[in-house]
Amino acid sequence: xxxxxxxxxxxxxxxxxxxxxxxxxxxxxxxxxxxxxxxxxxxxxxxxxxxxxxxxxxxxxxxxxxxxxxxxxxxxxxxxxxxxxxxxxxxxxxxxxxxxxxxxxxxxxxxxxxxxxxxxxxxxxxxxxxxxxxxxxxxxxxxx
Numbered sequence: 549x550x551x552x553x554x555x556x557x558x559x560x561x562x563x564x565x566x567x568x569x570x571x572x573x574x575x576x577x578x579x580x581x582x583x584x585x586x587x588x589x590x591x592x593x594x595x596x597x598x599x600x601x602x603x604x605x606x607x608x609x610x611x612x613x614x615x616x617x618x619x620x621x622x623x624x625x626x627x628x629x630x631x632x633x634x635x636x637x638x639x640x641x642x643x644x645x646x647x648x649x650x651x652x653x654x655x656x657x658x659x660x661x662x663x664x665x666x667x668x669x670x671x672x673x674x675x676x677x678x679x680x681x682x683x684x685x686x687x688x689x690x691x692x
Contacts, residue, residue: 563678595624
């Protein structure tokens with residue numbers, strides 16, 4: 549007897565997401581939209597706070613702005629990928645600059661989006677990144 553058990557779908561619903569941006573209003577608004585869709589969301593104002601959170605919590609997916617003071621999103625992506633290579637990162641760029649999105653992809657980002665972005669489009673990218681993060685973990689577990 550076959551069951552409807554789909555571990556990838558279930559994992560997508562259990563994604564632990566971290567939003568990283570230097571605009572508190574944007575973070576608050578996006579966090580509310582994502583929580584309404586049952587996505588477990590944490591927020592960080594900037595890369596330094598994000599790195600502290602990553603030391604404390606298991607995170608599957610990060611949605612990160614490129615343009616931030618002190619440590620920009622591309623530098624932060626590099627730090628994340630060096631220390632937590634299984635985390636998938638979606639880069640947000642508000643500059644209508646495809647260049648920084650492509651640089652992010654070359655630096656290991658899962659995908660990029662141009663702000664402003666529709667919540668549904670972002671949720672779809674988060675779910676795909678979450679599925680990839682699950683596959684990354686399963687491969688790592690199988691290899692260990």
